[in-house]
Amino acid sequence: MAQRGTERARSCNFVARDNCWKKAIETELDAARRWSHKWGFLKVPLEELIEDGKKENTKPRIELPERLQVRPVTPVEKYIKVIPSPPVPKTSQGFIGWRSAVPELGLERGFQIQSCKGTFFKDLKWPQEASD
Numbered sequence: 490m491a492q493r494g495t496e497r498a499r500s501c502n503f504v505a506r507d508n509c510w511k512k513a514i515e516t517e518l519d520a521a522r523r524w525s526h527k528w529g530f531l532k533v534p535l536e537e538l539i540e541d542g543k544k545e546n547t548k549p550r551i552e553l554p555e556r557l558q559v560r561p562v563t564p565v566e567k568y569i570k571v572i573p574s575p576p577v578p579k580t581s582q583g584f585i586g587w588r589s590a591v592p593e594l595g596l597e598r599g600f601q602i603q604s605c606k607g608t609f610f611k612d613l614k615w616p617q618e619a620s621d
Contacts, residue, residue, distance in 0.1 A: 572593065572594075574588070574594075575587070575588070575591050575594075
């Protein structure tokens with residue numbers, strides 16, 4: 490019963506449906522008018538675009554002063570020295586800290602391990618062996 494009422498309301502409201510249809514048509518026409526302004530370049534054949542690009546490249550090149558010119562790229566190898574890595578450990582236990590233990594790699598620069606236990610024992614003036 491409720492469905493018949495909604496169907497009847499939809500079919501009887503001709504003015505509202507007509508206004509919606511008019512608005513949709515207006516939107517389509519407006520979009521069609523603006524399309525050529527926004528996307529008209531897509532209608533131009535590719536050959537014409539390539540020819541236009543060639544014509545623009547014929548401009549004379551201006552020489553920049555030396556201070557404004559881009560310097561050539563310096564190879565990274567000049568500044569960064571990469572030494573080979575030590576052999577990979579055979580056990581999973583050996584993987585823990587295997588690269589940081591090698592002093593040549595310099596991974597622990599200026600780093601000192603401090604634990605809470607060590608500072609606690611130092612405060613009490615106890616020997617470090619007591620922590621084991």
